Amino acid sequence: MTAENAIWRATVLTLFPEMFPGHLGHSLAGKALADGLWSLDAHDIRSAAADKHATVDDTPFGGGPGMVMRADVIDAALTGVAGAGTDQAAPRPVIYMTPRGAPLTQARIAELAAGPGVVLLCGRYEGIDERVVEAWNMEEISIGDFVLSGGEPAAMALIDAAVRLLPGVIGSKLSFAEESFEGGLLEYPHYTRPRVWRDREVPEVLLSGHHGKVDAWRKVQAEKATEERRPDLWNRYAAKNL
Numbered sequence: 001m002t003a004e005n006a007i008w009r010a011t012v013l014t015l016f017p018e019m020f021p022g023h024l025g026h027s028l029a030g031k032a033l034a035d036g037l038w039s040l041d042a043h044d045i046r047s048a049a050a051d052k053h054a055t056v057d058d059t060p061f062g063g064g065p066g067m068v069m070r071a072d073v074i075d076a077a078l079t080g081v082a083g084a085g086t087d088q089a090a091p092r093p094v095i096y097m098t099p100r101g102a103p104l105t106q107a108r109i110a111e112l113a114a115g116p117g118v119v120l121l122c123g124r125y126e127g128i129d130e131r132v133v134e135a136w137n138m139e140e141i142s143i144g145d146f147v148l149s150g151g152e153p154a155a156m157a158l159i160d161a162a163v164r165l166l167p168g169v170i171g172s173k174l175s176f177a178e179e180s181f182e183g184g185l186l187e188y189p190h191y192t193r194p195r196v197w198r199d200r201e202v203p204e205v206l207l208s209g210h211h212g213k214v215d216a217w218r219k220v221q222a223e224k225a226t227e228e229r230r231p232d233l234w235n236r237y238a239a240k241n242l
């Protein structure tokens, strides 16, 4: 297979490879996986450990709680992954999932989906020895300002968001045009039958059949939701559009 038609590839390094594919084996991503539109391989970091106890972590220099994953073990695990690092024809970024990372955005997801794939490192314990993060020039990504017990759900979230953008996974490109974060706004609210439910009516304009009015109403609703819920997004949008 040449680089041009190689499928998008996700490699995950984890202490819990049995967590994968997990939800990625279902629904849209699962069907695309079964159809060969992308591939997933999960590697056990522990199999890269050198000693007979398969030690992957140690106590932190300087003291403090918890354990730190060893640089030599992570390095050995990454060295065994084809296409990781920069000396390859189609290098995949090595991404460390950590609450210390830069916030994940739809824009970064779109870039990652357009590339050859990702190599995702899932941490456990207190974290990973900083030197291996530097030596592999890892990108550090967070999925939000909260702390998970491990990076696996974050890796799954990143893969899910990227896979749905791959060609052929979702039928229509129109599906993306109006969804949240496109154009810097949250999406407008949705309604379907029944027209009246528990005395609540569907907004009149949506029944009008007037596309111009519907579009205008949806834009106002998208702006309202963004201003109320996400001042960070709203300020950026307002500076650019208002």
Ligand code: ADE
Pocket: 097, 098, 099, 141, 142, 143, 144, 145, 146, 147, 148, 149, 150, 151, 154
């Ligand atoms: N690992 C633990 N918490 C995380 C978060 N919020 N994002 C990414 N990886 C994590």
